[in-house]
Amino acid sequence: MSANDRLAAENRAQLTAARVFSINLMASPGAGKTSLIERTVKSLAGQLRLGMINGDLATSLDADRAAAAGATAVQINTGGECHLDAVMLAEALPRLDLAQIDLLLVENVGNLVCPASFQLGTHKSVLIASVPEGDDKPYKYPGTYQGVEALVINKLDLLPYVSFNMDYFRRGVEMLNPGVLTVPLSCRTGEGLEAWVAWLKQQASETHGDPA
């Protein structure tokens, strides 16, 4: 077990003990991580208390957007590093009051390659693909598609304007990660968001050990 994985296990134990359900959100630059977080915060207002850790090379633009949407947000500037790791998460957790959080969304650096190699200690990993990136991405970035528990397919509203064969895309996903939950949606129009929010609530409830 690597030092990173050991620390990731400690992060997970800390989050579980605090009854915080946590997600590692990965995606290409511009696939819609921050937009999905904004939508999620608004959809769950009054139901779950959200916390956010936004990893970025520079700037606090994402944390600012998450905070404006109503979440407790902490920014990690990686100083050029291409991914988050368990050390960065361990350093960020004490900056949040975990007793006031039910669901923690950790926004990784926009990168389809490197983040997949570093466990953070979150309960689940979610990949956000987006329609304008093209339908060949599972075939070309297999490592990231293999390691996630759910796949959001964002920017569904752009389907009429780009070449994107959903069957070809889904075949690639199914080959790499059989049975993985896929949630097609549009953060722009709101279409499909209810399935994403329902999954989050169900997962949070299971992690917290609440009766189903």
Next chain:
Amino acid sequence: MSANDRLAAENRAQLTAARVFSINLMASPGAGKTSLIERTVKSLAGQLRLGMINGDLATSLDADRAAAAGATAVQINTGGECHLDAVMLAEALPRLDLAQIDLLLVENVGNLVCPASFQLGTHKSVLIASVPEGDDKPYKYPGTYQGVEALVINKLDLLPYVSFNMDYFRRGVEMLNPGVLTVPLSCRTGEGLEAWVAWLKQQASETHGDPA
């Protein structure tokens, strides 16, 4: 000087001696590297002889597309590595007949972070941004925007369907890389491609020492 940079200088000397003008093409996954290569090969048919080196984590999808468009194409599978480096380029060059090539396009791994840290030895570096990625990318990925000699802004045809403030985007670019050439275009419709092709021809001519 690092070992990588020394080898990059050797690659550049080899390419210059062979009268090959070379470009390192960087972009996020799905910004349109391969589509721009296809368009470029077709636009320059009968004018410049094109060679291609496609870096990818897995698959030869991109080299297949480039070859189908009419270029001499060589695939580098990085085996999961998140960027190309000068060693990989040095190993790929002998697989091409440089005497038969005027312009060499090197397609880096789809990644806005890591490739910027590794010189390959090409004459110029070009970044392809794309409209659906969003107008905040220069602010969030400054390293890659700083180090390039030209910036293609692809998927211009999607401007009516997404939130993308061109002025805000350009201000970020100008702050990081004052005066850098920007070429807005659409690989889908062909709009704007003539400016890109003209720049390539001019750069190739200057590198080859031909009279302007």
